[in-house]
Amino acid sequence: MIHPTALIHPSAQIDPTAEIGPYVIVDGPAKIAAGCRIEAQAQIVGHVEMGAGTVIGRAAIIGGDPQDLGFKPETESGVILGAGNVLREHVTVHRASKAGAFTRMGDGNFLMAGAHLAHDVVMGDKNILANACLLAGHITVGSHTFIGGGAVFHQFMRIGDYCVVQGNGGFGKDIPHYCAAHRINRLMGLNVIGLRRQGFSKEQRAEIKELFKMLFVSGLNLSQAVAVARGREWTPAAQRLLDFVATPSKRGICAVRAGGGSEE
Template identity: 75%
Template sequence: MIHPTALIHPSATLDPTVEVGPYAIIEGPAVIEAGCRVEAHAQVIGEVKVGAGTVIGRAAIIGADPQDLGFKPETSSGVILGAGNTIREQVTIHRGSKPGSYTRMGDGNFLMAGAHLAHDVTLGDRNILANACLLAGHITVGNNTFIGGGAVFHQFLRIGDYCVVQGNGSFGKDIPHFCAAYRTNRLAGLNVIGLRRQGFNSEQRAAIKKMFQLLFCSGQNVSQAVSAAKAEEWPEHALRLLDFVAAPSKRGVCAWQGGREAED
């Protein structure tokens, strides 16, 4: 199961079912759980935990030092990957930037070739990042979100659940739950097709749409719209959108700028 040209540090821990391809490098104290596959020329560096059933593609590098000019190489930090992730060719995932910090990924994600997660990123479950997506440090991504190829994201922003992001987009602000984003910090409307596919019923979608229209299309600024929304009763999913917009990161929230809103 381990190719004779692979280099594995004595302090690394590999389940007996792990497969390691030619010229792969696994440094200690990495832990790789059952059913994982580390393909040719991939590197798993230092304090990295890889959950069961994860595939690390050819020439991917997991756990390298962050690209932070103030980083000290002796810092104790790492990467934690959940189960069932697919990490394709030449993906890079850097370790945390501060002592005791981790770059984290949940379960069932698919990172296509050339995607990059910088230091201290937190990626949830069942997300898809297409080729060459670039996420800067300290970004948080929710669950069930699709990010198109070549999209780039500034540090410290948030991307919500059930979002869809256009390829080649450029973002320096938060993308709220359930939204479709494109170009530069723009919201096209709601990810209606994605919500249908994920099992949201018509009542749930209607409530989310009503909330979106109040927050972004009512002509009020964000603070005014949030106050108006809080004065009403809302079902659970609409409240999640409200809570996201009401508590933005320091980057602020992307805005709907008069583009055609997706129709339900």
Template identity: 50%
Template sequence: MKIHPTAIVSPKAVLADDVEIGPGVIIGDEVTLGAGCVVQAHAIIEGKTTLGTGNLVGYGSIIGTEPQDFAFKKETVSEVRIGNGNTLREYVTIHRGTKEGSATEVGDGCYLMVGSHLGHNVRIANRVIIANACHLAGYVEVQEGAVLGGGTVFHQFMRVGRQAMVRGGTRFGKDIVPYAMADADNFLSGINVIGLRRSGMKAETRQEIRRAFKLLFRSGLNVSQAVEQAATMEWGPEATAFFDFVRESKRGICPANQRKGDRDEGGESID
């Protein structure tokens, strides 16, 4: 174990034998760091915070502090839980849950860039990329493989679907459906075709997602009507997950704008 002499590490913290702790770091009583974790200079990890294996906590990052919630009570026991193989770059902030027994969660293999913020009770699934200065308010959920562009802000309780791509410098208060491109405030432009292809998704599955997207946004039906019609049709697991996401939405979903940018494998517009 490598602990810089200027670091302040609680003797109650649980650290794996090969953890590296840089200058000026502060590690609190209830912190657990798994094998291969590196905490760079002047980072602070406190509260009931658990990091799995192989995580990097960047310079000046602050994890596990109290939530920015006026209803929060000092005696509340809550957590931050971070999985394995994540990179948290400089000045990332992650607040712990605001309710008794709740947690803010990050999965495995995520990359949080400089200055990104996760508010209380945010849930980040596996292999999510969050670019510089993204701000996620309380209870935001980001599903597996989504990419959030820099400087984007997300309203509390909203969701970002799996493998969605969100343009930087935008803001969202409604749910972004899976597999979508979101490139304007609360609007979608089409399907994340390149991202789906790069992920290894088969062409027939991509085509089915296109059909689902057209039914939801281009058929002239409202959302409830489209979901009802989808329930009468047969879909593979990815498209089924697409409609399940829509059906479970509490904040409503972002509509698709009228751009013609989404095209099928042959270059034809889905419109």
């Protein structure tokens, strides 16, 4: 299952059922599990662990050095991919920037052509990133989130679970669970269709909607709204949204803004 033109490092561990295509380079102590497929001219660089059934598209590069001016190439770090991921043509995933650390991806993610995950990104399960999405370093992505093509994200921010993000947007602040985001750091409401498709009950969706309005459209600032929301009990699905908003990263939280003008 290894094409004769492929170049394989002697320390690589490749399951006999994996398929390694023409001109693939596996350069380093990679671990490639059962049923994986590495398509033509892709490169697997350094310490990369790949779960069963993962597909790496043509000319993708997994495990390259971080684009960090302070990074030292001798740093021992890597990339860990879960099972059943599909990374299409020209996707790039860089290894972590600190010794012993890993850029990580869970299971069942689908990254379309040209998507980029920078160093130290941590991604959950079953996310879809459309073409040319660019995630900077140290971003955390939840699960079951869809990101439109060409969207770009600043380092150290968080993207929650069950979100939908419009293509060509720019984001430097956290996008909470269940939210729909667009333009520049702007929330447009909840991912109502996504929640329904993912099996959230009518009652759960109604409570999440009530909490969203309390947090973002009540006229209170965010800390005041969080304090009010904490004054009552919520079921677990809504509580996850409250907990996310109550513990923002240093980047802050995206907000709902009225009107159609441009942001500063």
